[in-house]
Amino acid sequence: MVEPGQGPGREEPGQSSGSGQDPGRAATGRAYLAGLVLDRRRVVVVGGGEVAQRRLPSLLAAGADVVVVAPEVTPAVEALAGGGELTWWARGYRPGDVEGAWYALALTSDPGVNAAVAAEAEAARVFCVRADDATGGTAVTPATGRHGRVRIGVLGGGDPRRAAVVRDGVVDALREGRIDSLARRGGKTPGVAIVGGGPGDPDLITVRGRRLLAHADVVVADRLAPQGLLEELPPHVEVVDAAKLPRGRAMAQEAINALLVDRARQGRYVVRLKGGDPFVFGRGFEEVEACVAAGVAVTVVPGITSAVGVPGLAGIPLTHRGVAHEAVVVSGHLAPGDPESLVDWTALARLRGTLVVLMGVERLDEIAKALLDGGRSGATPVAIVQDGTLPGERTTTTVLADLAETVVREEVRPPAIVVVGEVVALGDRLRS
Numbered sequence: 001m002v003e004p005g006q007g008p009g010r011e012e013p014g015q016s017s018g019s020g021q022d023p024g025r026a027a028t029g030r031a032y033l034a035g036l037v038l039d040r041r042r043v044v045v046v047g048g049g050e051v052a053q054r055r056l057p058s059l060l061a062a063g064a065d066v067v068v069v070a071p072e073v074t075p076a077v078e079a080l081a082g083g084g085e086l087t088w089w090a091r092g093y094r095p096g097d098v099e100g101a102w103y104a105l106a107l108t109s110d111p112g113v114n115a116a117v118a119a120e121a122e123a124a125r126v127f128c129v130r131a132d133d134a135t136g137g138t139a140v141t142p143a144t145g146r147h148g149r150v151r152i153g154v155l156g157g158g159d160p161r162r163a164a165v166v167r168d169g170v171v172d173a174l175r176e177g178r179i180d181s182l183a184r185r186g187g188k189t190p191g192v193a194i195v196g197g198g199p200g201d202p203d204l205i206t207v208r209g210r211r212l213l214a215h216a217d218v219v220v221a222d223r224l225a226p227q228g229l230l231e232e233l234p235p236h237v238e239v240v241d242a243a244k245l246p247r248g249r250a251m252a253q254e255a256i257n258a259l260l261v262d263r264a265r266q267g268r269y270v271v272r273l274k275g276g277d278p279f280v281f282g283r284g285f286e287e288v289e290a291c292v293a294a295g296v297a298v299t300v301v302p303g304i305t306s307a308v309g310v311p312g313l314a315g316i317p318l319t320h321r322g323v324a325h326e327a328v329v330v331s332g333h334l335a336p337g338d339p340e341s342l343v344d345w346t347a348l349a350r351l352r353g354t355l356v357v358l359m360g361v362e363r364l365d366e367i368a369k370a371l372l373d374g375g376r377s378g379a380t381p382v383a384i385v386q387d388g389t390l391p392g393e394r395t396t397t398t399v400l401a402d403l404a405e406t407v408v409r410e411e412v413r414p415p416a417i418v419v420v421g422e423v424v425a426l427g428d429r430l431r432s
Helices: 025-029 049-062 075-082 111-122 160-175 176-182 207-215 227-232 249-265 284-294 306-313 345-349 362-372 400-409 422-431
Strands: 042-046 063-069 087-089 103-106 127-130 145-147 150-154 192-196 220-221 238-241 268-273 296-299 327-331 354-360 382-387 394-399 416-420
Touching: 042 049, 042 111, 049 063, 063 394, 075 087, 075 207, 075 238, 103 111, 111 127, 111 207, 127 284, 127 416, 192 220, 192 249, 207 268, 207 296, 220 227, 220 249, 249 268, 249 284, 268 284, 268 422, 306 354, 306 382, 306 416, 327 400, 362 400, 362 416, 382 400, 382 422, 394 400, 394 422, 416 422
Parallel strands: 042 063, 042 103, 063 087, 103 127, 192 268, 192 296, 220 238, 220 268, 327 354
Antiparallel strands: 145 150, 354 416, 382 394, 382 416
């Protein structure tokens, strides 16, 4: 059901359904902005269409005891009722339905029903929103936005487009740190954020990761972290290239840990920017442990791991109905048979699903041999995605029996993701 006067994807102030009036002029122009505390308080929503579907998540997030009154509802609303998140009275509105409510919303496609709901609410001194005619209710819904724990509500004086533009501008400013930086001028909260930057394309970092990066005084970046994000940093931010710290795997990690703790103890906010996800072969937990041991506040922001993101963007799903019901991600930084390796390659060879190998380009000949010796068919499709999500991305396909030869012939170089399994053939369909 399409409710009148509401455009898709936005929560805007109430609008008129072609009455010729300036929508919501009187109501929004003189409305008093307030935040309703609806936790465990009854809210009656009359109507179960798309407008109700958009309004319900915020009401439920506020802890409201929601009752929906409608003969029919959208599948999403029905699912909320089936899950016990709200009560659905599967019938039309009846006088008395607003009794006991703290707040009411008249969201049907019938102006007569909406008017009756508003009239009952008025008599009961219950604030009521009318979706079809803001001037006929006693409350108006602002254009709303959220950024972390901050909620934004904007009334546009009867102009919903203006309200939406202002709302979006405030939310964007918060995301980019422009407002938060002003709020923090009097002093900064030191600490460390371990941020997963995603597989390489700067646009693939999470919203929270970008927000914390905008707050940083110090950024300690991996070689595989999205380098484009560093260009956006203000001049005063100290950028430390983690790859240039003292050489040697153990020493480099110890030096990184010490640097994070040192800068945080100086009263600075530190972002440790890593490629992919910090906890997928990223040694992020070691950095968390170091901060906790030093008494430094630390938070973790997950990222899109290249094991999933790179194949997906290359058109290769790791699982697919009837093709693969399992996907295993394995590190190839140690060759099969290395006494320090924790990977059971023989067991992996027996799997029927998808195998994703990270950091294994230099050992693919040994990895392919171990899988073949373990029983994996030499005809198993393999894809190698080099420089995934970056401008130089290149995908090479072959079969397991020819993998070692293909790597040499195509001059494959790290970083590259290797996908072994029948799902690779699905990607070939898209490329054909």
